[in-house]
Structures are given as C-alpha cells and as structure tokens.
Amino acid sequence: MTSFKFPFLYFLTLLSFAFIEKAKSQENISSPSLSSEPLTTDDLSQFHPSKSTKWIIAGNISADRDQKNDLETKNGKGVLVYLPKLKGDKALETKLKHGDIDLNLDFLLSKSASFSILFQGRYEVKITDAWLSNANNAMRAPGLWQNLSVRFRASEFDSRGSKIKDAVLEQILINGQQVQGSTKILISEHSSFRTESETGPLVILGEISPFAIRNISYKIYEKDEIKLTDIKFKVYPGLHKNIDTLLSLKPKRTGITDSISHQVGDRKSQLVFNGFAEIPTDGEYLFKLTAGGGAWLFIDGKLVIENKGSRDFEKAFYAKQKLKKGKFPFRIVYSNSDECLVLHYEGPQIPWHSLTTNASVRLSEKFDPLEYKVRRRPVIQRGFMLKNGIINPYIVSVGIPTDKNSQGLNYAYDMKKFSLTTVWHGKYIDVSNMWTERGEKQLEIPLGARLELPGKPILAKKIPESSVWPDSVQAPEGVYSNRGYKLGHDGFPIFYYALDGVSIEDSFVPNQDRTGLTRLLKIKNPVETSYCLLAEGKVIEKVSEGNFSVDDKQYYIAGLETGATKATVYHGTEGDKLVVSIPAQQENSMIKFDIIW
Amino acid sequence: MVAFDSNFVGIFSRFEGEICSLKRRRYCCNTDLIQKEHLSKKRFCKHLNGIFYSILVSLFTQVSFAQNDIADRENKFYQIISVPIPDSVKLEVGGLAFTDDDxxxxxxxxxxxxxxxxxxQQKNRLPKYxxxxxxxxxxxxxxxxNGAFYTTQRSELTKISDTxxxxxxxxxxxxxSWPISGNYHEYSYGPLILPNGNMLVTLNLSWVGRGESLTKWRGWMLQITEDGKMTPFATGMRSPAAFGLNKVGDIFFAENQGDWIGSGRITHLDQGDFAGHPAGLRWSGEPNSPIALKRSSFPDSAGLMFDYAKGKPNFKLPSIWFPHTVMGISTSAIISVNSDKFGPFEGQLLVGDQGHSKIMRAFLEKVNGQYQGACFPFREGFSSGILRMAWGSDNSLFVGMTSRGWASTGKDLYGLQRLKWDGKIPMEIKEMRITKDGFDLEFTKPVDQKMAASVSNYAMTGFTYSYHKKYGSPVINSRKCTIKKATVSSDGKTVKLDINGLREGYIHELKVDNLKSADGEEILHPKAYYTINSFPEGSVHDHHAMNHDNKVEVSGCGEDSQKSVREQPSDxxxxxxxxxxxxxxxxxxxxxxxxxxxxxxxxxxxxxxxxDMLHNLVITTPGKGAEVGKLAMDMGLDGTNAGYIPATNSVLFHTCLIQPETSQTIYFTAPKAGDYPYLCSFPGHSFVMKGIMRVK
Incomplete structure (x- = not known):
C-alpha cells in the first residue's frame, strides 16, 4: 500500500482555490462550538501500554530551531514527547476508538522532525518540519507550538458490511490555514490495521527526530440528527418585531412543507413554521442562527435562539440549550426582511447540521481571487482586514519580495495605533474584495497562515507593571501627532509618530536569513521616562541573552539589542510583557530585534 | 521620473502600430481619437462592426448612432481627445491634479x-506614464x-511628497484623520485647496439601508489646515463626491439622488450651512459644530424642501437642481470656467456626470443675496463614467473616468480624455436670468429676430421633488407656465420672456423650439432648467404658497396595467x-x-x-432590450413619473420602479419560444443590468 505523504505538492494546486475557503476557515477557529473531549497528556493512561516505548510525558520542553534533533525536556506533565533515542515502540495507539472525528492538537517539532497521525490506525496525515519551504507557508519554526486540526469522516458500510462510502479527510488546517480540501485518502504503509472496521484507534507514529504533542481534543460523532416532522407553515402580511402580534392576525397563506426555508414565505412578510422536532439524544446542543430579519426558534414552548431582529445576514448568533431525547413541538418564526434564514446546530456526538435548506441561505457576493503579486520591491497597500471576525479599517499590509531560496514575508500594521497586528510567510494578499466591482468589503486577505499579535500601541508614559497595557493611543482622540510613513531607498516603509514630545520611527526588514522580520525602533527625545512594549503574551521565556520565546512559544524574539536601555520581562496576572524603559533626556534610543515564527 | 519598466515599453510599441484593433475598436470608433478623418473612420469602424460583431452588438450600434447625433453636433465645437493609456495601467481615475511643471x-x-x-501629446503621440x-x-x-500631492484615503487626509x-x-x-466603521459607503473626498491654503474634505454617509453617519463627521464637509487643525464646516451631505470653487471663490458641492435627495443638484455652501440630508446632524451637538439643527426634528416625509427650510437657520436650498435622468444621474465633478479660452462660458460651472458620461453647464446668479440659476446640457459621449475634471495649461479640460461597480453610458471601464474648444462659437443659451417679469435669455450669437419673437417657440413647465427619507422622488406638482411675450433686444442677443405661472421653490424647464441664430444655426441645446429659490424684488409673479398644490405624489408605472399584473390571476x-x-x-x-x-x-x-438605488425589471420582445433601454432614457422628466416604462409594444411585462430594499411580484404567462431580454430600464442601468428569459 502506498503512503499518503503530507501533501507538499498539493499545496501548489490547492492554494489557488483555497483563499475564499481560508477566510471561512479562519472564522471557524474562533466560532463558538461545543466543547471537545480532552485526551489527556498528563500521563499515558489514554494509550495502550507498551513494554518499551519512545514516548514519555514531560512538563515544559524546548527545542533549538537551528539544531537538528534538539529537544530538551523538563519533568512535569502535560506534554507528550517522542524521543527516538529511547528504545521501544515508535507508534502510540489510543485506547479511544473512533469513526467520524474532529481532532485538534498542538505539536512542536525539533528541526527536521516528522510524524504521522493514522486515523483508525490506517489513514495517514503526515506532518513534516517544512518551515520556510516554498511549497508550504503554513508551518512555523521548529521549537514553536503549532496547531493541527483535522476533520476525518470514516468509511460507511451497509448492513451487510460492504463499503458504500470511502473515508475522507474533509479538512486539514495547520495553524488555521487550510492545506487540503476534501480528497480521497490512501492507507498508510505503516498501518497494522489491515482490515477496516467502523471504528479504530488513533495512532501517532514517530520517526527519527523528536517532537511533542499536547492539548489533544476531539469530538467523535454518531449518525444521529434532529428530525423535523409534520411541518405546517403560515405566512402573515407585514413584519412584526413582537411575535405575539401574530396571534391577532390572519395569515394570508397556510400550508404544509417538508423543509425549512425562507422561500416558503414572502419577502416583507412574517413566516411561521410549526411541527415536531425529534431530539435524538439527551444533552447540550449549540444552535447557530444567521438571518436577515428577526428570527426565533422555540422547542417545546421554550425560546431556544433568536437574533434580536438583526438584518445582518452575515452575522451569526449562538445559543446553547440542554434538550431531552424525545419528540417535541417546535416553532420557527421569521420576519423576512432580507431573505436569509439559516439555522444550524451541533449536539452531543452530532456534528454541525443545518435545519434549513441550502436555498434558504443568502450568499454574499464572491469574487474570483485576485492576488496582489509582489515583484522586485516591497509593496504597500492600505485597506481593511478581518481579525477574529472584526474589521480593522486602518490596516496597511506590506509584502516583501522573495528571493530564490525563501518565501515571501508579509506583515500588517495598524495605522491608527501604529502597531504590528499580523505577520505571515508566503504570498501577500488577495485584493478581490477591494478591486472587483464596487469593492464593498475592501478586505485584504492574507495568503498565508497568520500569526496574530495583540496589536497594541507600543508607547506608554507609565509602566503598567501588573496591570494591562493600554489598548489605545494615550492621546486626545486616540491618535498620535506628526504621523505617517516614509519610504527608504529600498522601498521599505518607516512608520513615524509622536506622543507628547516622544517621537518614534518603526520599521521592518527581512532578517538576515529571511526567517522573519527585523524590527528597528528609533526613539527620540523623551521628556520623561517612557516605556516601549516589545512583546506581550501568556508566557515569555528567555532562551538566552537577547532571545525569547513569546506567548507560550508562539513566536521568537531574537537578537534583541537595546543599547544603553534595559529590557525587562514583567510577569503580570494578564500574562507577560517584554518592556524597554526609555530614560528621560536620552537623545536617541535604538531597539532592534528579530521576530521569527 | 522613473523610466518605464520593460513592460510598458512593450505595450507602447504595440500601441503605436495599432489602427483599430479588435480590442480597441470601440475606443477608436466612439470617440474622436482621429479627428481629421472623422467621417471615413466612422464608416471604417462601422464596417468593422459588421465583420467582427454579432447581431447583438450591431443592435447596440444602431441605437448608439441615434444617441450620438447630438454628440456629433457638439463635437464640431468641443472635441473629445483620448489620452492613450498603456494596457498595463488600470487608470480607474479617482483624482486629477497638475504639477507645477505641467x-x-x-x-x-x-x-x-x-x-x-x-x-x-505635443511632443509625442504617446505620453509617458x-x-x-x-x-x-x-x-x-x-x-x-507647493510641490506635494494631497489626497484623502478612507480614513485620512494625506500629504504625499517626494523629498x-x-x-x-x-x-x-x-x-x-477621522474614524471609520468599515462600511463600504464611507468614501472620503478632497482636499479642495482654498486660496489661503486651507483644505476642504467631504465625507460620504455610511449606507445601512439608508444613509447614516456611523462615525463622527460622516455627512460633513471639514476644513483642515496644513498643520492638521480641523473645523467642521457644513453638513447635510449624502454623497458629496464633487465640490469646487466658482470664479469668485465661493464653494459649491454636487449631490446625488438618494434618500432625502430627490434629484441631483449643486448647492452653494457657507460655513455653518446645512444642505438637506439630516443624518450628519447626529454630530450637531458636538462643541465645535457650527450647526444647531437637530436630527430628531425631521419627520420621515417633510413635504417640499423649500417650505420645510423656511425659517430654519443654516438650512441651505440647492442653488440649481439637475433633474434626474434629463440632466445626468450622478453629478460627480465641478469645475469653474475661469477664462474665455474655452468658449463663451467664462464664469460658469461645468458639472460632470458619472452614469451618463457627460458634462453639463451651470449659470449662476445671485438673487436677494443667494445663488440660483440654470443648468444646460453641454457635452456628452465620453468613454467611461466621469469622476474628475482638471484644466490643462492649453485650456483644454481633462476628464478622468471610471465605471467599475457603477455602470456608465460610456462603456469603457476607465479612461482619460480631454475636451478642447476649437474656437468656434456654438449657438447656445448662454445665460438665463430671472427678471421681475420672467426670464432674460442671453444667447451666444444674435438670434433670428422673427423666430425669437414668437411666444409659441418657447415652452415652460414648473415642477419639484419631495423631501423625504425615501430614496429619490417622482417629479411632483408639475404645471405649465404661459409665455406671454418674447421681446428681442436690439443687438439680437437677448430675448426677454414675460411669463405667467412661475413658482418660488420650483424648477422651471425651458424648451426652445424652432429658433436659430441670425445666420441660420440651430441652437445646440435648446433646453434649460432654472431653479427659482426667490424672485427679484418687485416681481409680479404669483406667490408661491398660493399655487402650491400639495397633491399626493404618485410614481407611475407604465400605462398598461396588463403588462404588470400584481395579483395572481383568478383563473x-x-x-x-x-x-x-x-x-x-x-x-x-x-x-x-x-x-x-x-x-x-x-x-x-x-x-x-x-x-441601494431604484430599479425595475422589464421583459421585452426578442432583440428589443437595447431599444427599450434607449426609449426609457429618452423619456426624460416624463420617465420619472412612468417608472421608466416606455409605452411600446416591445415591452411585454414589467415591475414598477421600486425603492431600495423592497420587493414586487408580477404574474404573467410565458410567450412562445424565444430569447426575451430583460433589463432595468432606469436610465443608464440597462447597459449592464440585463439578462435573457429563455422560453423553450
């Protein structure tokens, strides 16, 4: 049997159609969801025991991004580590057996490491340290925690046991970036599971280099779903915010229907469905409602979800509800302003399903991808950008050209707060949402796996040691004075601004080996001691002098030079901050460091 | 300046060799790139049409020939010259400005x-980009x-220099800078640089199913100094893409039809003025607001703007209405004619229109201290949607264009052309001045005395628009005036019209028929629209209020209700x-x-x-889509009240012209097999807003 190697080649072909998907998948990450089951890595209790194994449990770990096979462990718990130097089994098999599964985990690779995850012991997803590979811009540097999210759907069999549907890896996200769409998969040559059954274990398979895994969580699914039966509808004239009003009104049309769609009713009319909902199992359900106009779902007389009359048909509302197994009356009311009524739910061992038909969705306009290509010089483009579903309308994106041996480097900078908001390797941005037709969304979509940063203004007059660093510019109207950007002769922008007599220049160039960006801050003439925030995150660990890993190993700060001033890591309740204090009367402070991810 | 990179050179060399390549065919034919051989070119292009284009396209050209008749006549006096653009440059013009070195x-x-x-193109046929x-x-x-460019980006006024x-x-x-919400409609325009170096910018309203000011100062004009000090200047704006100064330095801005705005118009603005759209008043309570009007004081439907404005401080009436569809659909640029090197219109304003790819002319006079006046057609037939105009040093007018997302009668996606006066004086109504008894019409050349003295050669109708939060307005309170007397001045250049039935607060359409210059030249544009905000002192006109018939406004919907059946037929x-x-x-x-x-x-x-605009859906007989679109466009003012449904057998079925975010259902029985075009017949939309109903 052939191994399905992790698809570097696939990247090339898949990326071309993947961008619009990508925006969606980014959104999925932050969207509410029922909680997953953890699979603990505090010990090996969730795995089949083995007489000798290369797998151990550790506390903190660290790996030098430049040194092959380097991975140091500290005693503790929470991290599952593969150490090839130990004698024993390469494979680790879960006691858990699964069919359909959504799997999420963090992984950390030593330089050049690879490993595989075999779903049902057979279907392979292979992860290789391909950091900065031209074909793969999703991977982060060795020694950083990365995220893998896989949606696996198992083969289906009929009652006689014959396969009627092949297993499929519906989605693979690495660091939030989709790397493979729905595709037929092949069975690993390492698989010891020769015959397929409806469930099987997860197998993690190490190779010759160490790596680590933590935060494993999953959802496994049965084939259950909520069934709606005996559906009757009524259409009332007019739109009504208070649905009790309908009691006193005469419907203009009534009938029966087999499905839920706004198309059953009319625009500018109120649509009501009544019927029975068969709830397959006890437990917590999460409902998601997206509608153009007020919408309500009642089950057994209780309001399950509503959208507060919203006409934003791209905005989702969520509500959790405990439901009992059984058959209950339901009612859906829709005040049809904008022809969009979409209801989804997720339940105990039930993946997201829709209660409404596809035709009930109002699609927002999609445009063909339009990549802004970076050629010889750095490029700059201002526009809007989404971060966690919220528009930042003050973004400037900068794309730095590739050279033969490296990927593109890109960053987004907030021109209101003058802060770095996002960095990514690979291609620059898709501008189809800006330059097609009216360009209503004006969105710049990064064409790579994003590393999102807190995006706070970096200059403050007081040091908020234990408190939270301010999120807005400490000036009237929240803007700096004397601000803008200059272009150096090489085309790189140098952002400049001032706050009460302190002036800053802030610029980014590729670092020497093009693994990230070198940030250069020039700070002039402080009238009193000021403070500059270099990094913030859950944990900031000092690796060596001038070298840090930030936010629990999300990225590195390397080669920090602060001249006469001193950088300090402050540990606060809200996380750690790396801060430089700029003494008063100092003529010109220079701070320089690399951001590597 | 940078030299072209290799790309551009290549493109230009192709460009050189081109005569009328297929790709540029329209470019060559519809405009006057090659003037001297105008006629023969046209024939040549027509020939090419036949060769390269299918029946569908030749239908369009038939229509466009009729339409271009006036453009051909205009071309004798004002020529459109296309400035070549390299293929690699997407010159979707947002702004035009000359540098000190021209x-x-x-x-x-x-x-x-x-x-x-x-x-x-003095030194070279191909200018260097x-x-x-x-x-x-x-x-x-x-x-x-001072050697730097200035522009607005979405959220700021930016100075761009080459240090x-x-x-x-x-x-x-x-x-x-100013805050923005991320709403698509939050366009920002400017700066208009004032003689003292201060700058004016305007901020579009956001669009949320209606115009709203989601963040501070949307719907306003702001004055900003070089060092970044801002003063809110005026509000009441909806979509103030165009503003400029007249010859004496007064500020005018142009507005587009929309909610609260019945039709396009230009308005003179002083500091502290309110120009009609209430959304910007959300910020009138700010300490630096020069305006005290409250947003909450506006009813949804406020009758006539003229009446509603009475007694309200800061409330500024439009100086000149540009009646929707007869004088453009989207005013987009204002520029003053400050010399006599562009013909006989010194001191007047030129107003561009994006959707109709044309330029109109405005004559303004001060009556009782306030500007009012008339607008006239001037030059049509530009290649794309006009957004900006700028004077060249040779007194030709550069016209920058784009139509992406907003279709225009000029079919190109973008373009740069210039308009050049060839020194000949066209026969035009140069000025239209209100008098105590009616109007004085001053012509550019002496008129034929006999024709000009005949009252039957003049017709005048007064009308106005509703002032309400709905989108646009039908033409309302329309009434004919009586021309009592036409007196020609001794030099033959001025005709004094005595008129009965003029009304304050109304737009007055003048149509002149059968009138030529003394040397037999027909008037190029024999119509004008004068907005009367007030009569000169001592006028003998009827008082506005007495004649004000507040009849219910009706936006019509074609003449044959069988073509627009809105209840399910009982059978x-x-x-x-x-x-x-x-x-x-x-x-x-x-x-x-x-x-x-x-x-x-x-x-x-x-x-x-x-x-966010008015639309209808009209199904036509096979092959008649373009014709119906053209007929609708030609309906002029009548179209407004007929929902732009022309009375023709070519229209089979249709909806009415319906408001943004509304719906209408029609019922009909499908005809015999064939391809039936459907379109939105709102003037200017049908070129792109169309499809085919296939019966099979």
Whole structure:
C-alpha cells in the first residue's frame, strides 16, 4: 500500500482555490462550538501500554530551531514527547476508538522532525518540519507550538458490511490555514490495521527526530440528527418585531412543507413554521442562527435562539440549550426582511447540521481571487482586514519580495495605533474584495497562515507593571501627532509618530536569513521616562541573552539589542510583557530585534 | 521620473502600430481619437462592426448612432481627445491634479498615483506614464500644493511628497484623520485647496439601508489646515463626491439622488450651512459644530424642501437642481470656467456626470443675496463614467473616468480624455436670468429676430421633488407656465420672456423650439432648467404658497396595467407553474443572467431590489432590450413619473420602479419560444443590468 505523504505538492494546486475557503476557515477557529473531549497528556493512561516505548510525558520542553534533533525536556506533565533515542515502540495507539472525528492538537517539532497521525490506525496525515519551504507557508519554526486540526469522516458500510462510502479527510488546517480540501485518502504503509472496521484507534507514529504533542481534543460523532416532522407553515402580511402580534392576525397563506426555508414565505412578510422536532439524544446542543430579519426558534414552548431582529445576514448568533431525547413541538418564526434564514446546530456526538435548506441561505457576493503579486520591491497597500471576525479599517499590509531560496514575508500594521497586528510567510494578499466591482468589503486577505499579535500601541508614559497595557493611543482622540510613513531607498516603509514630545520611527526588514522580520525602533527625545512594549503574551521565556520565546512559544524574539536601555520581562496576572524603559533626556534610543515564527 | 519598466515599453510599441484593433475598436470608433478623418473612420469602424460583431452588438450600434447625433453636433465645437493609456495601467481615475511643471497627476481607485508627462501629446503621440506612488486606500481626489500631492484615503487626509526629488513618493504624511466603521459607503473626498491654503474634505454617509453617519463627521464637509487643525464646516451631505470653487471663490458641492435627495443638484455652501440630508446632524451637538439643527426634528416625509427650510437657520436650498435622468444621474465633478479660452462660458460651472458620461453647464446668479440659476446640457459621449475634471495649461479640460461597480453610458471601464474648444462659437443659451417679469435669455450669437419673437417657440413647465427619507422622488406638482411675450433686444442677443405661472421653490424647464441664430444655426441645446429659490424684488409673479398644490405624489408605472399584473390571476386555479425570484447584486446587476421557462407557463416573478438605488425589471420582445433601454432614457422628466416604462409594444411585462430594499411580484404567462431580454430600464442601468428569459 502506498503512503499518503503530507501533501507538499498539493499545496501548489490547492492554494489557488483555497483563499475564499481560508477566510471561512479562519472564522471557524474562533466560532463558538461545543466543547471537545480532552485526551489527556498528563500521563499515558489514554494509550495502550507498551513494554518499551519512545514516548514519555514531560512538563515544559524546548527545542533549538537551528539544531537538528534538539529537544530538551523538563519533568512535569502535560506534554507528550517522542524521543527516538529511547528504545521501544515508535507508534502510540489510543485506547479511544473512533469513526467520524474532529481532532485538534498542538505539536512542536525539533528541526527536521516528522510524524504521522493514522486515523483508525490506517489513514495517514503526515506532518513534516517544512518551515520556510516554498511549497508550504503554513508551518512555523521548529521549537514553536503549532496547531493541527483535522476533520476525518470514516468509511460507511451497509448492513451487510460492504463499503458504500470511502473515508475522507474533509479538512486539514495547520495553524488555521487550510492545506487540503476534501480528497480521497490512501492507507498508510505503516498501518497494522489491515482490515477496516467502523471504528479504530488513533495512532501517532514517530520517526527519527523528536517532537511533542499536547492539548489533544476531539469530538467523535454518531449518525444521529434532529428530525423535523409534520411541518405546517403560515405566512402573515407585514413584519412584526413582537411575535405575539401574530396571534391577532390572519395569515394570508397556510400550508404544509417538508423543509425549512425562507422561500416558503414572502419577502416583507412574517413566516411561521410549526411541527415536531425529534431530539435524538439527551444533552447540550449549540444552535447557530444567521438571518436577515428577526428570527426565533422555540422547542417545546421554550425560546431556544433568536437574533434580536438583526438584518445582518452575515452575522451569526449562538445559543446553547440542554434538550431531552424525545419528540417535541417546535416553532420557527421569521420576519423576512432580507431573505436569509439559516439555522444550524451541533449536539452531543452530532456534528454541525443545518435545519434549513441550502436555498434558504443568502450568499454574499464572491469574487474570483485576485492576488496582489509582489515583484522586485516591497509593496504597500492600505485597506481593511478581518481579525477574529472584526474589521480593522486602518490596516496597511506590506509584502516583501522573495528571493530564490525563501518565501515571501508579509506583515500588517495598524495605522491608527501604529502597531504590528499580523505577520505571515508566503504570498501577500488577495485584493478581490477591494478591486472587483464596487469593492464593498475592501478586505485584504492574507495568503498565508497568520500569526496574530495583540496589536497594541507600543508607547506608554507609565509602566503598567501588573496591570494591562493600554489598548489605545494615550492621546486626545486616540491618535498620535506628526504621523505617517516614509519610504527608504529600498522601498521599505518607516512608520513615524509622536506622543507628547516622544517621537518614534518603526520599521521592518527581512532578517538576515529571511526567517522573519527585523524590527528597528528609533526613539527620540523623551521628556520623561517612557516605556516601549516589545512583546506581550501568556508566557515569555528567555532562551538566552537577547532571545525569547513569546506567548507560550508562539513566536521568537531574537537578537534583541537595546543599547544603553534595559529590557525587562514583567510577569503580570494578564500574562507577560517584554518592556524597554526609555530614560528621560536620552537623545536617541535604538531597539532592534528579530521576530521569527 | 522613473523610466518605464520593460513592460510598458512593450505595450507602447504595440500601441503605436495599432489602427483599430479588435480590442480597441470601440475606443477608436466612439470617440474622436482621429479627428481629421472623422467621417471615413466612422464608416471604417462601422464596417468593422459588421465583420467582427454579432447581431447583438450591431443592435447596440444602431441605437448608439441615434444617441450620438447630438454628440456629433457638439463635437464640431468641443472635441473629445483620448489620452492613450498603456494596457498595463488600470487608470480607474479617482483624482486629477497638475504639477507645477505641467505634468498630470492621476490618483486611481487602486491606490496609485501616476504622473503623465506631456498629456497634451505635443511632443509625442504617446505620453509617458510614471508611477509616483501606490498603496493608498481608494484615493478619490488629487490636489497639488507647493510641490506635494494631497489626497484623502478612507480614513485620512494625506500629504504625499517626494523629498529627495527622484520622482518617487517617499513620504506619506497624515495631515488629519477621522474614524471609520468599515462600511463600504464611507468614501472620503478632497482636499479642495482654498486660496489661503486651507483644505476642504467631504465625507460620504455610511449606507445601512439608508444613509447614516456611523462615525463622527460622516455627512460633513471639514476644513483642515496644513498643520492638521480641523473645523467642521457644513453638513447635510449624502454623497458629496464633487465640490469646487466658482470664479469668485465661493464653494459649491454636487449631490446625488438618494434618500432625502430627490434629484441631483449643486448647492452653494457657507460655513455653518446645512444642505438637506439630516443624518450628519447626529454630530450637531458636538462643541465645535457650527450647526444647531437637530436630527430628531425631521419627520420621515417633510413635504417640499423649500417650505420645510423656511425659517430654519443654516438650512441651505440647492442653488440649481439637475433633474434626474434629463440632466445626468450622478453629478460627480465641478469645475469653474475661469477664462474665455474655452468658449463663451467664462464664469460658469461645468458639472460632470458619472452614469451618463457627460458634462453639463451651470449659470449662476445671485438673487436677494443667494445663488440660483440654470443648468444646460453641454457635452456628452465620453468613454467611461466621469469622476474628475482638471484644466490643462492649453485650456483644454481633462476628464478622468471610471465605471467599475457603477455602470456608465460610456462603456469603457476607465479612461482619460480631454475636451478642447476649437474656437468656434456654438449657438447656445448662454445665460438665463430671472427678471421681475420672467426670464432674460442671453444667447451666444444674435438670434433670428422673427423666430425669437414668437411666444409659441418657447415652452415652460414648473415642477419639484419631495423631501423625504425615501430614496429619490417622482417629479411632483408639475404645471405649465404661459409665455406671454418674447421681446428681442436690439443687438439680437437677448430675448426677454414675460411669463405667467412661475413658482418660488420650483424648477422651471425651458424648451426652445424652432429658433436659430441670425445666420441660420440651430441652437445646440435648446433646453434649460432654472431653479427659482426667490424672485427679484418687485416681481409680479404669483406667490408661491398660493399655487402650491400639495397633491399626493404618485410614481407611475407604465400605462398598461396588463403588462404588470400584481395579483395572481383568478383563473390560475393551481397557482403558478414556476416561481422565479430575481434579485440585484452590487454593481448594477441582476443576480441571474439567464432564466428559463416553458412556453405558456404561468410565471410568478418576484423581484427583490437589494441594492441601494431604484430599479425595475422589464421583459421585452426578442432583440428589443437595447431599444427599450434607449426609449426609457429618452423619456426624460416624463420617465420619472412612468417608472421608466416606455409605452411600446416591445415591452411585454414589467415591475414598477421600486425603492431600495423592497420587493414586487408580477404574474404573467410565458410567450412562445424565444430569447426575451430583460433589463432595468432606469436610465443608464440597462447597459449592464440585463439578462435573457429563455422560453423553450
């Protein structure tokens, strides 16, 4: 049997159609969801025991991004580590057996490491340290925690046991970036599971280099779903915010229907469905409602979800509800302003399903991808950008050209707060949402796996040691004075601004080996001691002098030079901050460091 | 300046060799790139049409010939010259500004600033394009001051300079910024540089199903100093894409039809003025607001703007209304004619129109201390949607264009042309001045005395628009005036009209027929629209209020109700055979370009207008789509009240012209097999907003 190697080649072909998907998948990450089951890595209790194994449990770990096979462990718990130097089994098999599964985990690779995850012991997803590979811009540097999210759907069999549907890896996200769409998969040559059954274990398979895994969580699914039966509808004239009003009104049309769609009713009319909902199992359900106009779902007389009359048909509302197994009356009311009524739910061992038909969705306009290509010089483009579903309308994106041996480097900078908001390797941005037709969304979509940063203004007059660093510019109207950007002769922008007599220049160039960006801050003439925030995150660990890993190993700060001033890591309740204090009367402070991810 | 990179050179060399390549065919034929051989070119192009284009396209050219008749006549006096654009440059013009050394700076909607050397094509047939700056956020204006460019991006006024004089921008300085919400309609325009160096910018309202000011100062004009000090200047704006100064330095801005705005218009603004759209008043309580009017005081429907404004401080009436569809549909640029080197219209304003690809002319006079006046057609037939105009040093007028997302009668996606006066005086109504007894018409040349003295050669109708939060307005309170007397001055240049029935607060349409100059030349544009805000002292006209008939406004919907059946026919016992839902998409489009039905099928068609403009859906007989679009466009003022449904057998079925975010359902029985075009017949939309109903 052939191994399905992790698809570097696939990247090339898949990326071309993947961008619009990508925006969606980014959104999925932050969207509410029922909680997953953890699979603990505090010990090996969730795995089949083995007489000798290369797998151990550790506390903190660290790996030098430049040194092959380097991975140091500290005693503790929470991290599952593969150490090839130990004698024993390469494979680790879960006691858990699964069919359909959504799997999420963090992984950390030593330089050049690879490993595989075999779903049902057979279907392979292979992860290789391909950091900065031209074909793969999703991977982060060795020694950083990365995220893998896989949606696996198992083969289906009929009652006689014959396969009627092949297993499929519906989605693979690495660091939030989709790397493979729905595709037929092949069975690993390492698989010891020769015959397929409806469930099987997860197998993690190490190779010759160490790596680590933590935060494993999953959802496994049965084939259950909520069934709606005996559906009757009524259409009332007019739109009504208070649905009790309908009691006193005469419907203009009534009938029966087999499905839920706004198309059953009319625009500018109120649509009501009544019927029975068969709830397959006890437990917590999460409902998601997206509608153009007020919408309500009642089950057994209780309001399950509503959208507060919203006409934003791209905005989702969520509500959790405990439901009992059984058959209950339901009612859906829709005040049809904008022809969009979409209801989804997720339940105990039930993946997201829709209660409404596809035709009930109002699609927002999609445009063909339009990549802004970076050629010889750095490029700059201002526009809007989404971060966690919220528009930042003050973004400037900068794309730095590739050279033969490296990927593109890109960053987004907030021109209101003058802060770095996002960095990514690979291609620059898709501008189809800006330059097609009216360009209503004006969105710049990064064409790579994003590393999102807190995006706070970096200059403050007081040091908020234990408190939270301010999120807005400490000036009237929240803007700096004397601000803008200059272009150096090489085309790189140098952002400049001032706050009460302190002036800053802030610029980014590729670092020497093009693994990230070198940030250069020039700070002039402080009238009193000021403070500059270099990094913030859950944990900031000092690796060596001038070298840090930030936010629990999300990225590195390397080669920090602060001249006469001193950088300090402050540990606060809200996380750690790396801060430089700029003494008063100092003529010109220079701070320089690399951001590597 | 940077030399072209290899790309551009290649393009230009192809360009050189071109005569009328297929790709540029329209470019060559519809405009006057090659003037001397005008006639023969036209024939040549017509010939090419036959060779290269299918029946569908030749239909369009037939229509466009009729339409171009007036453009051909205008061309004898004012010629349109296309400035060549390299293929690699998407010159979607947002702004135009000349540099001190007479190069033309062009800001584009894609955030670039190009500098064009010798745009006059004096030294070379192909002007040289250099990219000066890029990366700006949708700059929709360009200005130049002390060697630097200024423009607005979505959220700021930016100064763009070349500090080391290498021909490339190297400093992008934020002069002043304002918050934005991310709403698509939050366009920002300016700066208009005032003689004292201060700058004016205007901020579009956001669009949330209606115009709203989601963040501070949207719907306002702001005055900003070089060092970033801002004073709120005026409000009441909806979509103030165009503003400029007249010859004496007074500020005028142009407005587009929309909610609260019945029709396009230009308004003179002083500091502290309110120009009509109440949304910006959300900020009138701010300490630095010069206006005290409250947003909450406006009813949804406020009657006539003229009446409603009475006694309200700061409330400024439009100086001149540009009646919707007869004088454009989207005013987009204002520029003053400050010399006599562009013909006989010194001191007047030229107003561009994006949707109709044309330029109109405005004559203003002060009556009782306030500006009012008349607008006239001037020059049509530009290649794309006009957004900006700028004077060249040779007194030709540069016209920058774009039509992406907003279709225009000029079919190109973008373009740069210039308009040049050839020194001949056209026979035109130069000025239309209100008098105590009526109007004085001053012509550019002496009139034929006999013709001019005949009252039957003049017709005048007064009308106005509703002032309400609904989108647009039908023409209301329309009434004919009586021309009592026409007296010709001894030099033959002025005709004094004594008129009965003029009304204050009304627009007065003048149509002149059968009138020629003394040397037999026909009037090029024999119509005008004068807005009377007040009568001169001592007038003998009827008082406005006495004649004000507040009849219920009706927006009509064609003449034959059988073509627009809005209840399910009673004999459709089993209901419709097919239900079709048609909606709109941004950029003037239906969401379906092809629908299919069986012959004889009972069709229920639901038309949802999801756009932010007025639309209808008209189904025509096979092959008649373009013709119906043209007929609708020619309906003029009558069209407004007929929902732009022309009375013709070519129209089979139609909805009414419906408001943004509303819906209408019609019922009809599908005709015999064939391809039936459907379109939105609102003037200017049908070129792109169309599709085919296939009956088979």
């Amino acid at each position: 190069k033309l700076g062009v800001a584009t909607r894609r955030g670039e600033i190009w500098v064009i050397e010798d745009p006059y 250099s990219l000066f700056a890029s990366g700006l956020h949708e700059p929709l204006w360009l200005a130049q001051k 080391n004089a290498d021909g490339l921008a190297d400093n992008f300085h934020t002069v002043y 459709w016992k089993k209901g419709p055979d097919i239900i079709i839902t048609m909606a709109t998409k941004p950029g003037l489009k239906f969401d379906k370009e092809l629908i299919e039905v069986r012959p004889g099928a009972k069709v229920k068609l639901i038309f949802n207008n999801n756009d």
